[in-house]
Amino acid sequence: MDIPWEDVRLFLAVAETGSLSGAARRLRIGQPTVSRRLAALEYTLGAALFRRGVEGASLTSAGERLLGPAKKMAEWAGEVGRAVESSDRSPRGLVRITATPFQSFDFLAPFGAWLAGKHPGLRLEVLSSIQYLDLNRGEADLALRAKAPTQEGLKEVLVLEFENAVFVSKSLAAKLPRKPSLAELPWIAWAPPFDMVPPNPQLEELIPGFTPAFTSDNYLVQLAAAEAGLGAMVMARNRHRFSRPSSLVPLPIDLGPYQRSSLYLVCAKSALDIPRVRRVSELLVSELEKVGASSSS
Structure with missing residues (x-):
């Protein structure tokens, strides 16, 4: 039985996003199209690949058996695409x-x-x-x-x-002790679902009872909060020729094992x-x- 790559790609999108709506967003097609094509694939295979529920789509035993080969097929599709593109000798x-x-x-x-x-x-x-x-x-x-x-x-x-450092606004730095400890700082950190993204786990390890003063799931919102004087952020200290002007200043604080990345x-x-x-x-x-x-x- 031949299964077209586009059907395998759709199956993988549902499996990895956990829902038909998530697959639709990844593939940039409508959810009804995902539902229709998935039903056609399951009919062709003679087995249900997902259990649908209010919390999304979970793999059935038949879906589990298909997942490994589908991932391999996706890798080979990427390899084929790169092989085709390598024939274009112009770096454009x-x-x-x-x-x-x-x-x-x-x-x-x-x-x-x-x-x-x-x-x-x-x-x-x-x-x-x-x-x-x-x-x-x-x-x-x-x-x-x-x-x-x-x-x-x-x-x-x-x-x-590169080296990491703790950055704050100049207005916040003026209010802090000359050599503040990590625990004395109001922290800006990631909000769920990204609360396990650095530097959250590292700060939790370094600061007992770590509780951020402000959280967001968007980096630019965090940066705006730091520039407004709301709290401190851990950022790379290195500068490059594209670096934008910044109102944030580094504090003389040792981040221990996380000083370098x-x-x-x-x-x-x-x-x-x-x-x-x-x-x-x-x-x-x-x-x-x-x-x-x-x-x-």
Whole structure:
């Protein structure tokens, strides 16, 4: 029995988002279309793949058996797509980069503006996300991540070591003790469903009974709150030539084991065979190496 890739892709979207509406958003099609195509797939297979309920869609035993092969098929579809694109020898077109909200806002957005001026044939699409997108499947071409790649088929293009610091507004700094402790600070942190995203777990480890003064699920809202003097944020201390002016100032506070962090530029190994991806990767490496050099000097 031949199952078209588009049907497998739809099955995976429902399985991984946990609902038909989530799959519709991921695939950018209507929910009735998802429901109709899923019903047709289940009819073809002669088995229900999901149990539908008010809380979403959960896999049946038949769905569980299909999940592993479907994920492999998605990875091979990404590999096929990269093989086709590698035949285009011109470094032109769209390159998709996924990164944290901070890296997307602080570095990739101004980098994109510089790239458009220097290399008008290249375009960036920045996918700001807390979750890791699957590079093997082709959900993005490049990624800036806080952890080294462990998935087979991925390549670590560059690792950058940098220093973290606690930042507050000048108005808040004037109200604090000269050398405040971590526990004395009003903190700005992630709200659910991102409350396990750094620096929340690290602050919980360092501060007994950690309770933020302000939380948000949006990085830019957190940054606006810090600039308004509402609290402190842990941010990378390194500066780069695209850095925007900031009213925040670092405090002389030791973050212990979290004083330093790493940033990894990652891609699928075969993605570097695509000229436009390779060129953007090279430009990113050049800029990030300058950041590393300035941080160590």
